[in-house]
Amino acid sequence: MTPLLITNARILDPASGLDAVGSLLVEDGRIASLTGAPSEGAETLDAGGAVLCPGLVDLRATVGEPGAEHRETIASAAEAAASGGITTLCTLPDTEPALDDPALVEFVIRRGEATGSLTILPWGAATKSCAGKELSEFGLLREAGAVGFTDGSRAIGPARTMRLALSYARAFGAMVVQHPEEPSLAGTGAATEGELATRLGLPGIPAAAEAIQVARDIALAQLTGGHVHFAHVSTGAALDLIREAKAEGLRVTCDTAPPYFDLNETAIGGFRTYAKLSPPLRREEDRLAVVAALKDGTVDAIASDHTPRDADDKRLPFAQAAPGGAGLATLLGVTLARVHAGDLALPEAIALLTSRPAALLGIEAGRIAPGAPADLCLFHPTRAWQVRDGKLPGKAQNSPFDGRALEGCVIGTWKRGRRVFG
Amino acid sequence: MSGFSFPILPTGHLLAIEGLEPPHISALLDLAESYALLNRQGKTQRDLLKGRTLINLFFEDSTRTRTSFELAGKRLGADIVNMSVSTSSVNKGETLLDTAATLNAMNTDLLVVRHGQSGAPALLAQKVDAAVINAGDGTHEHPTQALLDALTIRRRKGRLEELVVSICGDVLHSRVARSNIHLLSAMGARLRVVGPPTLIPSECARLGVEVFHDMRAGLEGTDVVMMLRLQKERMTGGLVPSSREYFRFFGLDAAKLAVAKPDAIVMHPGPMNRGIEIDSAVADDPARSVIGEQVEMGVAVRMAVLDVLSRRLRRNA
Numbered sequence: 254m255t256p257l258l259i260t261n262a263r264i265l266d267p268a269s270g271l272d273a274v275g276s277l278l279v280e281d282g283r284i285a286s287l288t289g290a291p292s293e294g295a296e297t298l299d300a301g302g303a304v305l306c307p308g309l310v311d312l313r314a315t316v317g318e319p320g321a322e323h324r325e326t327i328a329s330a331a332e333a334a335a336s337g338g339i340t341t342l343c344t345l346p347d348t349e350p351a352l353d354d355p356a357l358v359e360f361v362i363r364r365g366e367a368t369g370s371l372t373i374l375p376w377g378a379a380t381k382s383c384a385g386k387e388l389s390e391f392g393l394l395r396e397a398g399a400v401g402f403t404d405g406s407r408a409i410g411p412a413r414t415m416r417l418a419l420s421y422a423r424a425f426g427a428m429v430v431q432h433p434e435e436p437s438l439a440g441t442g443a444a445t446e447g448e449l450a451t452r453l454g455l456p457g458i459p460a461a462a463e464a465i466q467v468a469r470d471i472a473l474a475q476l477t478g479g480h481v482h483f484a485h486v487s488t489g490a491a492l493d494l495i496r497e498a499k500a501e502g503l504r505v506t507c508d509t510a511p512p513y514f515d516l517n518e519t520a521i522g523g524f525r526t527y528a529k530l531s532p533p534l535r536r537e538e539d540r541l542a543v544v545a546a547l548k549d550g551t552v553d554a555i556a557s558d559h560t561p562r563d564a565d566d567k568r569l570p571f572a573q574a575a576p577g578g579a580g581l582a583t584l585l586g587v588t589l590a591r592v593h594a595g596d597l598a599l600p601e602a603i604a605l606l607t608s609r610p611a612a613l614l615g616i617e618a619g620r621i622a623p624g625a626p627a628d629l630c631l632f633h634p635t636r637a638w639q640v641r642d643g644k645l646p647g648k649a650q651n652s653p654f655d656g657r658a659l660e661g662c663v664i665g666t667w668k669r670g671r672r673v674f675g
Numbered sequence: 676m677s678g679f680s681f682p683i684l685p686t687g688h689l690l691a692i693e694g695l696e697p698p699h700i701s702a703l704l705d706l707a708e709s710y711a712l713l714n715r716q717g718k719t720q721r722d723l724l725k726g727r728t729l730i731n732l733f734f735e736d737s738t739r740t741r742t743s744f745e746l747a748g749k750r751l752g753a754d755i756v757n758m759s760v761s762t763s764s765v766n767k768g769e770t771l772l773d774t775a776a777t778l779n780a781m782n783t784d785l786l787v788v789r790h791g792q793s794g795a796p797a798l799l800a801q802k803v804d805a806a807v808i809n810a811g812d813g814t815h816e817h818p819t820q821a822l823l824d825a826l827t828i829r830r831r832k833g834r835l836e837e838l839v840v841s842i843c844g845d846v847l848h849s850r851v852a853r854s855n856i857h858l859l860s861a862m863g864a865r866l867r868v869v870g871p872p873t874l875i876p877s878e879c880a881r882l883g884v885e886v887f888h889d890m891r892a893g894l895e896g897t898d899v900v901m902m903l904r905l906q907k908e909r910m911t912g913g914l915v916p917s918s919r920e921y922f923r924f925f926g927l928d929a930a931k932l933a934v935a936k937p938d939a940i941v942m943h944p945g946p947m948n949r950g951i952e953i954d955s956a957v958a959d960d961p962a963r964s965v966i967g968e969q970v971e972m973g974v975a976v977r978m979a980v981l982d983v984l985s986r987r988l989r990r991n992a
Binding site: 446447448450451452453454455456457459523524568569570571572573 | 693771772790792793794795797798812813814815816850853876877878879881882
């Protein structure tokens with residue numbers, strides 16, 4: 254591969270604190286140097302002052318493969334990911350069949366490798382078939398490459414099962430990721446309980462369903478010494494509990510997703526099913542609490558929570574429509590909206606998308622340093638674009654941000670030194 | 676009946692009361708009132724909807740609402756087709772849009788829809804050329820019921836503004852309650868809802884109502900007592916422990932009604948569960964109960980709605 258010299262870039266590496274205009278040399282798929290020394294025969298790219306950061310590490314996404322290829326294949330997810338600057342993607346195990354067998358974990362990893370643009374790190378199923386009953390083979394799944402364990406979009410309901418999972422996972426140094434929603438309280442709800450759900454006549458999910466699950470699982474983390482990670486946290490009450498648990502030194506971490514700091518429940522007005530998510534969009538106070546938790550560091554990562562749905566899943570009466578939103582292509586742009594709004598500094602925002610999730614997983618990705626893999630994202634921080642249904646890269650078009658104007662646009666993505674987008 | 680100087684239903688559909696302005700509501704009630712008079716005299720314009728096709732598309736069982744729309748359409752001369760789609764075969768909703776495509780191909784003018792899911796008529800309205808009338812969707816709205824209730828009240832009381840109206844029972848699952856709350860509060864009535872906390876929707880007070888869990892307190896000095904049907908399956912859902920307990924505390928009987936104004940009227944959207952939410956002695960008391968008149972006004976209101984919507988059909992027959 255010809256060496257590549259990217260010049261005149263604002264190089265941003267949150268892990269080392271680097272934030273300076275300079276050049277970066279890529280050789281043999283790795284970052285060779287940051288000194289700007291010209292290399293013999295290197296191809297040169299003038300970045301024109303755009304921001305060069307590590308390729309994004311997305312902690313949480315659903316792909317349709319295996320089992321729902323009509324919604325999204327790994328190849329189509331990779332196309333969307335590359336357009337969003339994502340080079341490492343952790344996929345959920347509640348596929349069909351569920352990733353509860355080492356061979357399936359290996360299969361998904363290989364399918365990721367085959368795209369050439371994306372490293373897929375699957376979460377293993379915490380319980381067999383993600384049914385919430387018997388633990389799956391954590392040891393064998395971990396050996397096969399599972400980064401940790403979760404039942405994906407389903408909460409691990411019974412306290413005993415969660416206790417065993419947190420306890421057993423310690424033997425393999427893995428975390429257990431929880432969908433924080435108390436199942437019996439959430440029931441068949443379709444929207445956050447409150448005035449809007451009442452007006453629309455939709456069955457509600459009380460916001461407290463999240464805090465209740467989080468409180469229980471913090472207690473179980475304390476009991477077992479295990480590491481619990483709460484995914485897509487969306488309420489102030491749950492974030493308060495997590496903040497407190499962290500202050501006590503418990504092994505508790507969390508992520509959130511762009512809809513929860515960019516949208517509130519009013520997005521479902523007029524029965525707009527693209528804005529039907531799980532957990533449901535919350536009221537404005539909760540959105541503001543999520544923003545505050547991004548600022549103060551309580552949130553460890555921003556994940557896309559990408560959930561592909563097709564027209565048949567969404568063109569239904571609201572309560573029957575499937576929850577979830579496409580999120581790969583918009584992950585960076587919606588996060589940058591918090592930077593433009595003055596809530597986050599650019600390096601902080603990029604850390605939430607790169608070095609911090611990488612540190613959580615204990616992986617090599619998510620940093621710019623000599624010797625590190627040349628997984629890179631080059632973006633123009635203020636160039637505007639509009640999210641439009643039908644125009645998004647990849648198969649899934651069900652963006653809750655449909656119509657939203659975003660400021661901040663990926664112009665190039667590299668995977669191990671090879672350009673995969675732009 | 677001559678034209679109006681402003682569009683009464685500006686969207687071309689009647690999907691909800693929420694969003695309608697008081698002048699729209701008054702105009703619809705005025706028109707319905709004149710249809711009520713004509714109906715009593717046996718004189719109606721039998722050719723107003725001549726050549727128009729009205730389809731009653733019912734995904735939930737209903738006898739009275741469907742019959743009421745059918746009669747309203749017939750009195751105005753429309754061609755009417757009743758389609759009852761059994762709920763067992765249509766739970767996926769895909770069929771909902773398939774059905775919409777079929778009806779569209781048949782050049783339907785007016786589509787009356789009842790569906791078990793909130794928002795289903797709104798979804799249909801996006802996909803068909805016909806004017807869509809919501810005849811009840813899930814726990815969202817039942818706009819023609821609220822209009823007929825308002826017309827009944829207005830005829831009995833001469834006004835809507837400043838009246839105290841107590842809506843009692845299973846408000847949580849009631850589309851009738853929601854439409855009535857929106858309509859009557861828009862028209863200046865003072866709304867109360869009365870029921871056990873498990874049957875009152877979350878943050879109901881933010882809809883502009885006063886919430887009571889003690890029925891006597893909720894009925895004290897009220898002008899209108901509007902009872903709601905308690906769905907029997909709610910009891911199996913554990914929201915109410917038993918029908919006898921429900922009737923004891925939230926059923927309307929003469930003793931509880933005694934605290935209302937002496938001329939208070941009693942309403943029920945039907946069908947009634949006698950002995951559960953309402954005592955027969957009250958339901959059948961001609962001095963208090965206006966339940967029969969509600970049914971009569973139902974036809975008049977639906978004629979008015981069909982009339983208004985047919986004036987602005989996107990596709991001219």
